[in-house]
Amino acid sequence: MAAERDPTPVSRHDEHKLRQFLAARRAGDAAGARWWWDELVRDNFDRVRGMVILQSRGHLSPTEQDEALQRALIKLTNNMIQTFNGTSMGEWVNSAKKLVFGACVDTQRREQAASKRHTAFDATDAEGYETGRLERDVFKALEKRRQEAEHADESAELDADARGFLDWAVPKLSPKRRAVMELDRENVPCEEIQERLGVSRDVVYASRSRALKDLAKLREEYPS
Numbered sequence: 001m002a003a004e005r006d007p008t009p010v011s012r013h014d015e016h017k018l019r020q021f022l023a024a025r026r027a028g029d030a031a032g033a034r035w036w037w038d039e040l041v042r043d044n045f046d047r048v049r050g051m052v053i054l055q056s057r058g059h060l061s062p063t064e065q066d067e068a069l070q071r072a073l074i075k076l077t078n079n080m081i082q083t084f085n086g087t088s089m090g091e092w093v094n095s096a097k098k099l100v101f102g103a104c105v106d107t108q109r110r111e112q113a114a115s116k117r118h119t120a121f122d123a124t125d126a127e128g129y130e131t132g133r134l135e136r137d138v139f140k141a142l143e144k145r146r147q148e149a150e151h152a153d154e155s156a157e158l159d160a161d162a163r164g165f166l167d168w169a170v171p172k173l174s175p176k177r178r179a180v181m182e183l184d185r186e187n188v189p190c191e192e193i194q195e196r197l198g199v200s201r202d203v204v205y206a207s208r209s210r211a212l213k214d215l216a217k218l219r220e221e222y223p224s
Contacts (some may be wrong), residue, residue, distance in 0.1 A: 008136055014043060014089045022087060026076070031222075037081045038216045040074070044067050047093070048072060051100040056108075064107050067190065073084035073212055078162040169218040177211035 017040050024032035041048075052069045060068060076099055082096055170181050175199075183193045193204050 014040065014092075017043070018089050018092060018174075029206075033220075034081070034219050038077070039217050041077055042213075044096070045073075048076065048096060051097055052104060054106045055097075055101050058105060059108055060111075063201065064111055066193060068100070068104045068107040068209055068211070070184075070205070071129055072100045075099055075103065076095060077175060077212070077216070165219065165222050169215050173211050173214055174201075174217060177207045177214065179212045180207040184208060 019037050021033055021036035021040065024030075024036055049069055051066055052072060056065050056068055058141075061192060076096060080095060080099055086092055086095060114135065149164065166185065170178055170185070172178075173181060174200075179197055188196070190201060190204055193199075194201055197204070
């Protein structure tokens with residue numbers, strides 16, 4: 001995937017919020033820093049979505065773009081606040097581009113890996129015998145182990161405060177959004193979330209998107 005230029009101009013409004021975030025962080029005001037950061041993320045939602053579309057054009061389907069966007073927003077909210085070392089919105093945008101690029105590549109690799117796993121699962125020899133088929137319970141056990149390992153890797157990227165916030169905030173979501181986010185935190189694939197909850201893919205994406213917005217608001221109430 002080749003990086004493309006972000007056409008959206010940086011506003012003075014964004015620069016002001018970034019300065020407030022940096023000032024709060026320097027002062028050791030974690031709650032204030034988190035509030036201003038969440039404001040930046042909310043204001044730049046359309047920018048991030050545009051980055052995903054530009055970065056993934058020709059590489060990801062619309063459904064996969066939605067996956068990449070959700071992955072990027074989670075990492076932007078919980079990870080980049082800790083790793084961002086810049087002082088300007090130009091640097092913020094460039095850091096977000098790198099994060100989005102990684103989310104798109106990660107989504108593409110996951111989809112390719114899933115396709116290969118399904119191909120191996122259904123493989124047959126020339127005479128039609130299912131030589132490549134694993135027993136379903138064995139396949140599911142291996143898949144569960146893989147998901148648990150991936151989830152452990154992703155959890156290691158989050159700091160203790162972010163994990164504590166999610167443990168506190170997710171139970172406060174509406175039942176449908178909570179159910180989706182709890183499964184999402186377990187790294188359950190979208191198709192499996194659909195099956196478990198008996199809903200469509202669009203409902204899963206809509207619930208997850210609204211849950212992220214609810215979590216951003218709950219950050220203001222989090223007793224840090």
